[in-house]
Structures are given as C-alpha cells and as structure tokens.
Amino acid sequence: MAISRDDIAAILDEIALLLEIKGENPFKTRAYRNGAETVRNFDGDIVAKAKENDLDGIKGIGKALQEKLHELASTGKLVFHENLRGEFPEGLFELFGIQGLGPKKVRALYEKLGIDSIESLKKSCTDGSAAALPGFGKKSIEKLLESITLKEKFADLFRLGDIAHIAESMLEKLRQHPDSLRVEIAGSYRRSKEILHDLDFLVATTTPAIITQYFSELPEASSVIACGDTKASIRLANGLQCDLRAVSNQQFPFALQYFSGSKEHNVALRSRALKHGWSMNEYGFTPKDKSTPGAPAVKEEADIYRVLGLDRIPPELRENRGEIEAAEKREIPRLIELENLRGTFHNHTTASDGKNSLEEMAEAARDHGMQYLGIADHSKSQFQANGLYPERLLKQIEEIHRLNQTWDDFQLITGSEVDILKDGTLDFEDSLLGKLDYTVASIHSSFQLPEKEMTQRIIRAMENPHVTMIGHLTGRLLLKRNSYQVNIDKVLDCAARTGTIIELNCNPKRLDMDWRHWHRARDKGVMTSINPDAHSTEQLHYLAFGIRLARKGWLRREDVLNCMSLTDVQSWLKLPKDKRAQ
C-alpha cells in the first residue's frame, strides 16, 4: 500500500525524537516537527506532490526536507530514518510515555545504564542504580515509579472515544449479516462509560453458529480467543477484546438487559423481580414455584422494566445510583439529546493552536446545524500554544464582528480560554475580558498545588464577574494523568452561588467534569455548557461523546447553556452573573 501523509508525518516526528536523544541542534529537531505539521495540514495532495518532487515554495519544507519527502513518497521509506532508528533499540520509544522523562533523561538512562524499556527502567529505579545518575534524586525516582504503576494499571483499558469508531463499524457489519435479526453492543459501551475494557456484542438469530463464525472472521479480528456455537471472543489489533453472544429473538431483550449491566443495577433489578415471584436471568423470567403466575410476555427490553413496575431506564443511568427508585416514582428525567444543542462554546482557531481558521470553524459549525459557535483561543501564558496577547485578541474580536455581518442565521461569539494563574487571578485584565461575550477560565499550570490552595484558586477565578465558565475542571487526562487535587463540592457550591458554569469538556481524553458529579451539581443549581474544545473542524464531533456523558450524569436540556437559542444565549450572556443563577 502506498505511504500516507500521516505515515510520512509520523516518520518526521520520529526523526525529531531520535535527533533529540542524540542531542542534535534543537532547531534542527524543531524543523522536522514543523515539517511533520506542515505535511499533516497541507491543503492538497502533498504525497503526490512529493512523489513528483514538486515541493518548491512550501513554507517550512526546505531543500533537505524536500529530498526526504521525495524519497519517502516514491520508495515508501527513508534510508536516513532507518539508519537513525538502527542506532537505538525498539523499546526506547515507550520510555517517552513516562511522565518526567524527556530526551535528555532518556539518553542518560540509555547511555549510562543501558535502559531500553519500561521493564528495565522499573528495575533500575528499584535497585537504586538510577538514583546514582546525576539529575536523578529520590523524588524523581518516586515519580517515575508512580508513573510506571499508572501505566501498568491502564494497560488493558481503552477510552470510549478511541474505540467508538471501530465499535460502530463492527456493529454495522453484524447488522448487515442476513442471519442477524437484532444486533446491539451491550456492556459498558452501551452505558457510555468513559473507560472500557471490552466490547460486548449481542445478536438475535436462529443460526447462532453461523454468526459466531462470521464474527471470528471479521477483518478487525487480529486473533481469535474462542469461537463456539453461541459465543465467540476476538482480539483487535489494538489489544481490545470483543465478545459476542448469539441468542434467540425471544431471549434477546433479557440478554440485552443482562449484558448491559451494570452488575449493581442488575442485582437490584433481580431482587425486585424476586418480590414479584420470578427469578430473572439472561434468558427470561422463571416463576419461583408452581403457585406463582407466569410473567407477562416480553418483546422489548423496555417490557422487562414495565413488567417490574418501572419506567424504562436509559442504559446510561444503570449504575444503581438512584435510577430504580426514580423509575418507580416515574421520575426518570428526559435526558438531553445531541439534537437539543443549538451551538457550542470553547473552540480554538489558527490564532492559537487550532488547525482551522475562524471562517472554516464557523462554516463547519453551520454544517452541524448550529446557530452559534463560541471562540476561545488560548491566552498569552499559553506560549507553546501560541496564546494571544491582548492586541491579537482585540484584532480577533474585530474580525469576528466583521464576519458576523455576513450571516443572518449564524453568529460567532467572542471569547477567550483565559489561564487561571497560580494565585487564582487571570491571565488578562478585567478591562479586556469585559470586551468579550464570554470567558472560559482554565488551569494549564501548577497542577501540584495542595487541595485547599487549588480549590481556593478556582473559587477566586469563579468570583471574577467576567468568568462565564470553568474549563476542564479537574484537568484529568483519561488513562494518562490523574486530576489535580480539588474539592469538587466546594467548587460546585461556589458555581451555584456565583452563577458560574462548569463546562463538560467533550474531548475524549478529558470528559471532564466526571459524570459522577453532574446529578449532584444539577441539583445544586449548577449549569453546564457542553463544549468540544475543538482544535479543528472535525473535532466538533466530540460533542457526541459529551452528550453521552451528560446523559450519564442525568442532565436535561434545561441544565445546558448551549441548548439555548442564539437570541436567548445572547441576552443571557449580557446579564450580570448574579442574575444568571438558576
């Protein structure tokens, strides 16, 4: 297969990394990284151009990179790269996944101790040999070990957003099979958990063995763990295990309910069934004794809940966190849906670290059927992200006002993702923030503060009348970095008191604030804004993940700022904060 632009970019990035380990001129390594970015973002078929050696005049691609790109595009490889790679062992790359290890330290570990894998790093941390190196003290060893433990803990876990695409495409293939009557993905995927350890497919069919066979032969299957008459397990190339159960059409609702879980929800539901005189498993209701009347017919999963005297409980809520009681009292809320969104906030453009211009982001948002799009590029402290200085922000505001004249059905909303500094003050003066329609205040530095200080820092930011919302409240990066220490309840109380919104950040790596807090937040009167934190037009799709997690947090459309129409949101933003509180 021909080499793709992403392959080429990845090779350039790898060269940069290797040069860094070698201690090359930092500007040289940067040139390779810039080159990778240029290749990724090039408007047109850069691979074809490279093949024809037609790369003159592309900014950031000089003579040397032109030749290398040409070689890559025409032969599929690069001798320079292969030689460079040959100088280092394979496992060295995984060391960069450890927090606190950069090129300099990796190089020292490799050259002085021959460390070339996480395994050997762990050993040298425990036996004291790493501590003997200059620059490695007691504390840094502790941190390295902590980061290794974190990585091991997450080894067989996957983020929802990373596997949704492949899950849906496998689901579609199973649905296309002529012998499948009904197909669903059950398990934690159906419950919209942010982290998954497997996928559970469920098929209703009269020919189960044919379906399990078909499943085990899907192109996605890199290995087959088991394949029997009604059950099969495969492993995907990324390590994710996928299980399939084939059941009869009659059993399907019970199996779907059973395999969707959660375990805790099912335990509670089964004990409820017992009170009606039925035991319940993945195949159906069974009367406890001969005197018990049989259960009414069940055709759909919702029938199971109805028969037990409950409203249907959306899968997202099935965590045994009060949903059964609510269903009994007919108080299951009408949960928010993607279609309820009228616009969205917190989006980046090329002005800071986004990939698309204001116009492109606006057009993409219009294509999504939105009435408005809030822009929030980084503030000046985010230097590495090309954060805006006041003059550039003022220019952007003007530019947005100019663009807004060109639409009558859509508006851009001016904003900033302003850094919350260490002491809780903001990266911009109030007078500048006052010129914006809204502000997302976020923490991007000093993650290590103790809980009390961190909480106070955020509260101070929320007390600023110009802070509309707090971005990614806990700073967690799923499967990578724990949240910083913060007292969520104190923050929520302050949010309710000051009329500050807490964002639900939809980036699949974040999904922050966590769904477990939203029900409580909602009851305190805290509103949210479901924000994609999009750095490109494609990332507007992140909203779908945010909606899944908002549903999991019991949120309704009235709890969400960006369910408001354009005119409502405009007048809401003009209100002083204390008038906004619900």
Add this chain to the structure above:
DNA sequence: CTTTCTCTAAAGTGCACTGTGGCCAGTGC
C-alpha cells in the same frame, strides 16, 4: 533544518515549576 531586511552567516517560541545540587538543567504546558 529553514528562513532571512541574505547573498554567507546568523537567528530561530517563553515561562514556571521541580528537584537537585550548590546555582541550574530538564520537563511540560
């Protein structure tokens, strides 16, 4: 390695934090 107020050589994102080692280097945003 690329760009440039270039013409052959120089300049090329900044800052805070952390931990270590003795006043600064490395990392991460």
